[in-house]
Amino acid sequence: MSLSSNEQQENADINFSKLRLLIVDDQRSAALMLYGMLQKIGLKDIDIALSYQDAIERSKIKHYDFLLVDYHLDNTLNGFELLCLLRRRKYISASCGVIMISGDSSTEVILTSMAVEPDSFITKPVTTSILEKKLSESRTAGLQREPIYNALNYQGIQPAIELCKKRLIKLGHEHRIEGLLLDLLIENGDWAQAEKFVKILKKENPTHKVSLIEARIAHHNGKTNEAIAMLEQLLQRSPLNIDAYDYLAVFLDQNKQHYDALAAAETALQFTPSISHRALKVAQLAANIDKSDNVITAGKTLAARLPIIDITWLIRFAEFTAIFEQVYFIQSYPSRRRKLRHELRAIHQRAHSRLLPHQKPFLDSFGHITMARLYLAEDQPLKAKRRLMLGLSPYFAEINKLPSVLLADLLPTLICLGETKIIGEINRALQFRDSFDGHSQNRLDEVKQNEAMIQSVRNLETTLGHSYTLLNEAPQDALTLYEQVLIDYPYCTEANLGRLQCLIQLHIFDHNLTRLSLQAISSMPLPEDLAQWRDQLFSAMATSKTSSPQQAKMARLYQRKTTRYLQIGNNQAA
Numbered sequence: 001m002s003l004s005s006n007e008q009q010e011n012a013d014i015n016f017s018k019l020r021l022l023i024v025d026d027q028r029s030a031a032l033m034l035y036g037m038l039q040k041i042g043l044k045d046i047d048i049a050l051s052y053q054d055a056i057e058r059s060k061i062k063h064y065d066f067l068l069v070d071y072h073l074d075n076t077l078n079g080f081e082l083l084c085l086l087r088r089r090k091y092i093s094a095s096c097g098v099i100m101i102s103g104d105s106s107t108e109v110i111l112t113s114m115a116v117e118p119d120s121f122i123t124k125p126v127t128t129s130i131l132e133k134k135l136s137e138s139r140t141a142g143l144q145r146e147p148i149y150n151a152l153n154y155q156g157i158q159p160a161i162e163l164c165k166k167r168l169i170k171l172g173h174e175h176r177i178e179g180l181l182l183d184l185l186i187e188n189g190d191w192a193q194a195e196k197f198v199k200i201l202k203k204e205n206p207t208h209k210v211s212l213i214e215a216r217i218a219h220h221n222g223k224t225n226e227a228i229a230m231l232e233q234l235l236q237r238s239p240l241n242i243d244a245y246d247y248l249a250v251f252l253d254q255n256k257q258h259y260d261a262l263a264a265a266e267t268a269l270q271f272t273p274s275i276s277h278r279a280l281k282v283a284q285l286a287a288n289i290d291k292s293d294n295v296i297t298a299g300k301t302l303a304a305r306l307p308i309i310d311i312t313w314l315i316r317f318a319e320f321t322a323i324f325e326q327v328y329f330i331q332s333y334p335s336r337r338r339k340l341r342h343e344l345r346a347i348h349q350r351a352h353s354r355l356l357p358h359q360k361p362f363l364d365s366f367g368h369i370t371m372a373r374l375y376l377a378e379d380q381p382l383k384a385k386r387r388l389m390l391g392l393s394p395y396f397a398e399i400n401k402l403p404s405v406l407l408a409d410l411l412p413t414l415i416c417l418g419e420t421k422i423i424g425e426i427n428r429a430l431q432f433r434d435s436f437d438g439h440s441q442n443r444l445d446e447v448k449q450n451e452a453m454i455q456s457v458r459n460l461e462t463t464l465g466h467s468y469t470l471l472n473e474a475p476q477d478a479l480t481l482y483e484q485v486l487i488d489y490p491y492c493t494e495a496n497l498g499r500l501q502c503l504i505q506l507h508i509f510d511h512n513l514t515r516l517s518l519q520a521i522s523s524m525p526l527p528e529d530l531a532q533w534r535d536q537l538f539s540a541m542a543t544s545k546t547s548s549p550q551q552a553k554m555a556r557l558y559q560r561k562t563t564r565y566l567q568i569g570n571n572q573a574a
Helices: 005-012 028-041 052-061 079-088 107-115 128-154 157-171 175-187 191-204 208-220 224-237 242-254 258-271 276-288 292-304 312-328 334-354 360-377 381-395 404-417 420-431 438-449 451-470 475-488 493-505 511-521 528-543 549-573
Strands: 020-024 045-049 066-070 097-102 120-123
Touching (some): 045 052, 066 079, 107 242, 107 258, 208 242, 242 258, 242 276, 276 292, 312 334, 312 438, 404 438, 438 451, 451 475
16 A cells, blocks of 8 residues: 555654554564564564463553564464454554564465454564564554544544544545445445445545445345345455455345355355354354254354354354254254254364363353253253253352353253242342343343243242242142142252152152152252252151151162262262
């Protein structure tokens, strides 16, 4: 890009000695080489981060004017993922000049780097002259956009739009500001003004960005076929324009060209497999046309490239699992479902190998919760409950430490099973969360909109509370209430524990009722107070003089099963 006279003057005024820069590179020798070059250019305030953790901590406490980030940091994450995190957490300002550096000039690396919109991408080896030129250009670009983003953050879109226009009047054509203006106009819903601006730019300063916006405007105006044709022409001129593939997939899908849409989305993912939203797009398009193999392939790509630096990885995994369920439940053959479950476990294992140690327990819990949902939908509630309790067991005493996405996925299954104690703890935890990702919000909205289900749970909670107060003084009345609960919630832990206690106190041995309740509470972890209640009932049934031989034998059997199950679970956890 050639510099205008105004830009050249601004470059001449740059005093590098007063600017702060952070080098992020896990290779000490490479970082020190850059450090020496920067000193020659005139920079004095230079920091080095040899890990992504160090880069995050330094960016939290110090305002940098430049970031020089190596693309390949370590096996944990890449420079693209680091920059996404720093911007999302607002650890770097809009004026911060971002330069990506890599010795890998592959298409994937370059296109993935461009997705985070750095000011420059430099391939190694780096020379001092190139570095100085890129720093000057990025500083100029940062100063140009700083007032626009400040206006956007503190005043709103319209003042930011006006500042874009003023900057363009002062600078003449500048493709970054022009692109930002077009994006802001569309975000503000001012499609007509965006269309006028595109017509001017097509004549005076045509760019791929202008062509992309032109196609979006045509689509907005109901000219979908024309928009598709524009994007296809753009891709002929610029076959690596990944944004064009993204929009083409959307427009083709809306035009009921579902297979072509999937092909476009898969092309974008093939070029940039580290960008997780593209894996999810492929999975969704494939699920819509029952291409389960394509869904699994997209899931494996997602698992291998999970953005693991914060909780986003689990949200993406939950979004994929929701898409997987869409395909899973339309399969009519049990063998096909078994194969898909096997593939899902393989995807979990692939993700597990990528995660950090402190993240793996969340994935383990999520895997059990997912299987619980599948079993419940297949009318296997006992299997569902055991899976759910196994997944929750590490967090029984600290539900509030679970991420919102896990809490949201837990609620529907817990409600179906009637586990009011844990439901109450989850609701209390959710009250202190001030924001939710889209997936979690959708799950919670589905629950809130089912008023009959909510009222049923409230009634259940009231009945269980009343039944418990009657246990000692009026066990027959308590038993009647528990039996009523178990009609609608046959696997409710509290109701089954209450039923067993009533049967013991009333010296009633009903083989069928006892067996059903023992099945509902055994061979699974339970919260501590409920587990203690269960142990007391086992002991009472096995040793009480009033127990029948059959009752005692059954209690000992299920007690052994539970003990063995919990020992195996503890060993696996260890």
